[in-house]
Amino acid sequence: MNRRRLISHTAATLAAGTLLPLGAASAEAATKNSDPVVNSLQQHAVPLSDLDGVVRMVGDARIVGLGEASHSGHEFFTLKARAFKKLVATRGFTTFALEASWSTGLRLDNYVTHGVGDPEQIMREEFQGQYVFWNTDEYLDLIRWMRRYNVSHPDRPTLHFVGNDLGYPGAEAFEQVTSYVTAHRPELAGRIDALYAGLRPPRGTQAGDWMGQQLGKDLASRRAEADRAEQALDLLRGAGRPKGSRGRSYDWAVQNATAVAQSFTGYAFPDEEFPERMRYRDRVMADNTAWWLAHTNGKILLASNNGHVAYASDNPQEFPEPVGAFLHKQLGTKYVNIGLTFDRGTINALPDYTAQQPQTYTVDPAPAGYNEHTLDQVRHSDFALDLRTAPAAARSWLNTARSTRSYGLYWSDKDPQTALAHSYDVVIHLHRVEAAHLR
Secondary structure (H helix, E strand, C coil): CCHHHCCHHHCCCCCCCCCCCCCCCCHHHHHCCCCHHHHHHHHHCEECCCCHHHHHHHCCCCEEEECCCECCEHHHHHHHHHHHHHHHHHHCEEEEEEEEEHHHHHHHHHHHHHCCCCHHHHHHHHCCHHHHHHCEHHHHHHHHHHHHHHHHCCCCCCCEEEEEECCCCCHHHHHHHHHHHHHHCHHHHHHHHHHHCCCCCCCCCCHHHHHHHHHHCCHHHHHHHHHHHHHHHHHHHHHCCCCCCCHHHHHHHHHHHHHHHHHHHHCCCCHHHHHHHHHHHHHHHHHHHHHHHHHHCCEEEEECCHHHHCCCCCCCCCCCCCHHHHHHHHHHHHEEEEEEEEEEEEEEEECCCCCCCCEEEEECCCCCCCHHHHHCCCCCCEEEEEHHHCCHHHHHHHCCCEECCCECCECCCCCCEECHHHHCCEEEEEEEECECCEC
């Protein structure tokens, strides 16, 4: 993995889509079965006709990390929608968690659960900067489907939308804290208001503008703001749970104060501590996801980049420890991750760190020596492989690091070295991906 996957503050989807029909791969791919590795993979591969095989692979996991080889591929996004709907119907999943700011999740969840707000407007205001690739038709369709589901199934567990990231501390998180303090700890209200003064973005703030302004501040100012956010969190924790108050309201206030502090702390690292900044960010995303699981008891589909859901980093010098590694430590086998690969097609990406508008890029078929080149020789066009139970003939190949495509925010023709079996429990390979439909 390289810096094309960076979020902007560190620079220093979904309708039920249809995957390509089985048999769409070329006749040449179907006949390339003299390779014993391809033969072994082919016997182990499960086609994606109805996702039943993937559900079996998930087992009794409580969090499923579903990755993507590009932040802007239509088939990646629609596959996540299909998987979430299948897991809701068959395994009792209730939460779709996205690599987006915690406060953004609060706004979208309010729409999904209560019909409050306009999801198009929320996405326009929040999915900017490092989150620009989430403002798509695919994600809007998924969010609207979640709302329709909740309305039409009042007798079933409510579906929720969660953001687990720290990029933008929106007004909603601050308001959750101050509302609680006013109601239950009025003696703290003045001190917390003073600490939050100047930190809380006004409602209607464009997230991309705020993040850009935050990056423009000097390090001393960013550290001072992080210290104020931490002081507010310490005050709330130190006061403890009031007698007679509902436990849930206190827990939620502390979590929202934590999310505010996480955001400002994420901006307080100096550039020379970039790897530690990335470790902190991944730990935050894991902690927020695990907190939701512990406090709602609802199983989670976590949608993120392959590099985040993975167990092992393919660039440990810059990205020391992924979200998946942290979640595995906390949950063991109750966390299952799925990496997504593809052979060819188109994707959206930013040309470089200075660009504001994404462009669409063509991705040619993977060359020999790439993981995707071998995977695409399996006779199924789109399929899943459970790497934990892969046959011996494929084990050595799966344990060997080789070039593997990984596109985040930025376009690059440099591909990291990834050993699939070290990074994922399951791999889903798609023959072709087209660029997502940006709004």
